[in-house]
Amino acid sequence: EAGVTQFPSHSVIEKGQTVTLRCDPISGHDNLYWYRRVMGKEIKFLLHFVKESKQDESGMPNNRFLAERTGGTYSTLKVQPAELEDSGVYFCASSQEVGENQPQHFGDGTRLSIL
Amino acid sequence: DAKTTQPPSMDCAEGRAANLPCNHSTISGNEYVYWYRQIHSQGPQYIIHGLKNNETNEMASLIITEDRKSSTLILPHATLRDTAVYYCIVRVIQFDPGTASKLTFGTGTRLQVTL
Numbered sequence: 001e002a003g004v005t006q007f008p009s010h011s012v013i014e015k016g017q018t019v020t021l022r023c024d025p026i027s028g029h030d031n032l033y034w035y036r037r038v039m040g041k042e043i044k045f046l047l048h049f050v051k052e053s054k055q056d057e058s059g060m061p062n063n064r065f066l067a068e069r070t071g072g073t074y075s076t077l078k079v080q081p082a083e084l085e086d087s088g089v090y091f092c093a094s095s096q097e098v099g100e101n102q103p104q105h106f107g108d109g110t111r112l113s114i115l
Numbered sequence: 116d117a118k119t120t121q122p123p124s125m126d127c128a129e130g131r132a133a134n135l136p137c138n139h140s141t142i143s144g145n146e147y148v149y150w151y152r153q154i155h156s157q158g159p160q161y162i163i164h165g166l167k168n169n170e171t172n173e174m175a176s177l178i179i180t181e182d183r184k185s186s187t188l189i190l191p192h193a194t195l196r197d198t199a200v201y202y203c204i205v206r207v208i209q210f211d212p213g214t215a216s217k218l219t220f221g222t223g224t225r226l227q228v229t230l
Contacts, residue, residue, distance in 0.1 A: 033217065035220075042220050042222060043220040044220070045219070048217060056217065059217070091158050093159075104161065104218060106159045106160070108156070108157050109158050
C-alpha cells in the first residue's frame with residue numbers, strides 16, 4: 001500500500017511569488033490534514049478535509065493560503081503571495097473514515113523556502 | 116486537547132529498552148493517548164495509541180497508569196534507527212463520522228540511541 005505522497009519535496013521561491021503544494025493521501029482515506037512546522041516551532045495543524053469538504057480550517061494562518069480537495073482525492077495547498085514567514089515544512093496526513101480513532105499517516109513533507 | 120509534558124531529551128544504549136515518559140495529568144475520560152515519532156527529515160510516524168489498557172504492537176508497548184495521568188512508551192530493544200523525536204499526544208475520541216480531530220504536537224522528547 002502506497003503511503004501519503006507529497007510533491008514537491010523541496011521548493012525555493014521568492015517573496016511575492018505563488019507556490020502550490022500537492023498531497024496524495026493513502027487510497028481510500030477520506031480524512032486529509034495539512035500541518036506545518038515553521039523554523040524553531042512545533043508542528044501546527046492547518047486544516048482538515050473530509051472527502052472534498054473542509055471540516056476544520058481553524059489553523060489556516062491567513063487568506064494567502066488556499067487549500068482545495070476537488071473530487072475528494074488529492075489536495076493542493078496554494079500560498080499566494082508567499083511571504084518570508086511562510087518558510088517551513090508542510091506536512092500532509094490522511095486517515096480512514098470508518099473506525100474509531102484511526103491514526104493519521106503522514107507524508108515526508110514539502111520543505112518550502114521563501115527568499 | 117489536554118496538554119502533555121515530556122522530558123526534552125533522553126539517551127539509550129543500543130539493545131537496551133528505551134522508556135519514554137509522558138505526563139498528561141489533565142487528560143479527560145474521552146481522550147486517547149497517541150505516540151508518534153519523527154526521524155530527521157521524515158514526516159511524523161505513528162507508533163501506537165491507547166485509552167486505558169496497556170497496548171503492544173510490533174513497534175512498541177504503551178503503558179498507561181491506572182489514573183491515566185501519565186504513560187510510558189517502551190521500545191524494547193532500541194536500535195540506532197530509533198533515534199528520533201518522540202511525541203506524546205492526547206486526542207479526543209471521535210465517534211461521529213467526519214469528525215476525526217487534529218493532532219496537537221508539543222516539543223517531544225529527543226531520543227538518542229548510542230552504541
